[in-house]
Amino acid sequence: MAKAKKHEKQAERQEMSGIERLGLRVSSMINHPVAQVQRWVTIHRLDTDGEREWKEVMGLLSETDGIDMTFNEDESVTLRWEASADEDRPVEVVEPIEEPAPF
Template identity: 30%
Template sequence: MAKQQSKQKAPALPSPYELMGARIQKIINSPAAQKARSVVIEKTHSEAQEDWERFLDEVAENDNVTIAPRDDGSVKLSWTVPAED
């Protein structure tokens, strides 16, 4: 019986934007942030300004999220949880 070789490609590595999103998602999902329904986040030195601006633009499209820029360059995200019908 011949040995069957897998010709599957390795999964693609996440993009820098996806890595930034995962980092921010962890912060937002923390128990403290969920309890306060707000969090202060900032771009790290290794993240592209273009990715940061794209993230903020995408978040701003959500009706239940408020973005408050801060003097130090970080932003405070606050959100409300809509009432269920």
Template identity: 55%
Template structure:
């Protein structure tokens, strides 16, 4: 196997590692219990590489709506505020009636 092929394999492995970790974190955040609490603690697994872990945490840190707390045990707690949908949960109508009735 050539060095170039080994680098391609490593790159492919890293991409799948990032995707795998991203999916796991996304599932944890979207879990109904996490959504009710508005926080979740993520722990790094043995299969999570340094690069993958740093990349996913970097994306989370750059997201304005999410806050990170680094715990003593190595876990990371992700917190967020309840987001209100425009017009929903506030009693506002989703559409506004026309001021004049249509001529037909």
């Protein structure tokens, strides 16, 4: 009985589409802490990335404001971006005011 329920749960699980998988991989690479510090990342096309999916995701990226795309000879794509206005703001350091002790 337990095996039957386990099999049903696996059957309910939906497979990710190719575009979802590629989008998740690209998003993860862009949001990686190292990429955020250096403000660039190179995305390599894998054998599992279909032509339609690759074009779709690259098209979406090309429409995104603030991203500069460079298509490399090895079919990889390098994305570069500038810091957002929130990241450019200087950090304010507030010194606590020392109050005399109440005793």
